[in-house]
Amino acid sequence: MLILGIETSCDETSVALLEIKNAKFFLRQNLVYSQIKVHQKYGGVVPEVAARKHVEKIAPLIEKALKESGKKISAIAVTAGPGLAIALMVGVETARALSYLLKIPLIAVNHIEGHIYANWLPPSFHSDKNIFPALCLIVSGGHTELLLMKDHGRYKLIGQTKDDAVGECFDKVGKILGLPYPGGPSVALLAKKGNAAAIDFPRPMINSPDFDFSYSGLKTAILYYTQKQKNNHNFPKFGVTINDVCASFQAAAFDVLIAKTAKAVKKLKVKSLILGGGVAANTNLQKRITNTIGQEFQSVKIFLPENKFCGDNAAMIAAAGYWHYLKKNFTPWQKIKINPEWELV
Ligand code: KG4
Ligand code: ZN
Numbered sequence: 001m002l003i004l005g006i007e008t009s010c011d012e013t014s015v016a017l018l019e020i021k022n023a024k025f026f027l028r029q030n031l032v033y034s035q036i037k038v039h040q041k042y043g044g045v046v047p048e049v050a051a052r053k054h055v056e057k058i059a060p061l062i063e064k065a066l067k068e069s070g071k072k073i074s075a076i077a078v079t080a081g082p083g084l085a086i087a088l089m090v091g092v093e094t095a096r097a098l099s100y101l102l103k104i105p106l107i108a109v110n111h112i113e114g115h116i117y118a119n120w121l122p123p124s125f126h127s128d129k130n131i132f133p134a135l136c137l138i139v140s141g142g143h144t145e146l147l148l149m150k151d152h153g154r155y156k157l158i159g160q161t162k163d164d165a166v167g168e169c170f171d172k173v174g175k176i177l178g179l180p181y182p183g184g185p186s187v188a189l190l191a192k193k194g195n196a197a198a199i200d201f202p203r204p205m206i207n208s209p210d211f212d213f214s215y216s217g218l219k220t221a222i223l224y225y226t227q228k229q230k231n232n233h234n235f236p237k238f239g240v241t242i243n244d245v246c247a248s249f250q251a252a253a254f255d256v257l258i259a260k261t262a263k264a265v266k267k268l269k270v271k272s273l274i275l276g277g278g279v280a281a282n283t284n285l286q287k288r289i290t291n292t293i294g295q296e297f298q299s300v301k302i303f304l305p306e307n308k309f310c311g312d313n314a315a316m317i318a319a320a321g322y323w324h325y326l327k328k329n330f331t332p333w334q335k336i337k338i339n340p341e342w343e344l345v
Helices: 036-040 047-069 084-100 111-120 166-176 183-191 216-231 242-268 283-296 314-324
Strands: 001-005 012-021 025-036 075-081 106-110 136-141 145-153 154-160 271-277 301-303
Touching: 001 047, 001 084, 012 216, 012 314, 025 047, 025 216, 025 314, 036 047, 047 084, 047 242, 075 084, 075 111, 075 314, 084 106, 106 154, 106 314, 111 136, 111 145, 111 314, 136 242, 145 242, 154 183, 154 242, 166 183, 166 216, 166 242, 183 242, 183 283, 216 242, 271 283, 283 301
Parallel strands: 001 075, 075 106, 136 271, 271 301
Antiparallel strands: 001 012, 012 025, 136 145, 145 154
16 A cells, blocks of 8 residues: 655645555655755745745646656645644645545544654664654654653653754744754754853753753853843853753753753653654664663663654655554544644643
């Protein structure tokens, strides 16, 4: 069988074709048109502009994917939320029309579930044996969540951010420091050359008894720090460099992620830890998770998605859609709706 995946929740227009043979995944297409350059001049994603770009790109991408594959599709999996309403609408309306015209089932996929299933994509994933219960750490531009995954499609929310998401915090810090949009990769790049111990930024909620996070205070701490240095007229030549600011910020942000994740791994006695979302592409985070949690809990399998599957893509949506297909969890084309605030649990 072949699943067509469609993703338009934010600033990536993506179309994928995932073939499933004997319960094994073969990714035939994963076309991603990134709108980063379009939004760069605004310093952030402009929903109306994103939607117009999705409209322009989606049909040619679908045509390209289908032409190259030459096979018949069995189902369409589309991101229905969470995300930007006007952007989600483009993908959902396209999927609705295709489902009607081609008379094939339609599956509404939650974007966060897609980020989890990025870990099932080839070539990394082999078998479901000894995975569940799993702890999922979702770190993206809109979410910072710890979820307990008891089985395919069965989740429990363990903790989440009370304010900003960690990716959003990276983006805002990037903006404060005058770095190119999106801030995440820009800050991460400079952090590689900086001293993570140069500035002792706060680690909000690191010792709180729950599994929640907070990133808005950390962003404010960086804002005050840079303002103070600028007023001293010696930024960035104040002994510490902008690279040090990035490295120190990143260390503070990840210390909290790692502390809470390790605490949840221990308490919930999970068999595996699954990472997902744009921030999961950060190599420092990947290394630190492997070195700390991997060392402390050696029996826990750690799944890190491949870089190309960390950011938004339709392959992960098709992968998540497959499990819904097995359960015949279809939505008739007349009934599918976007849900910009859709919570997985
Ligand atoms: O999952 P994603 O592509 O979109 C959402 O669902 O939000 O995540 C995008 C987020 C942005 O905030 C971006 O700055 C961040 O992921 N990001 C990173 C890195 N690459 C992307 N943050 C830190 N380090 C990175 N290497
Ligand atoms: Zn995402």
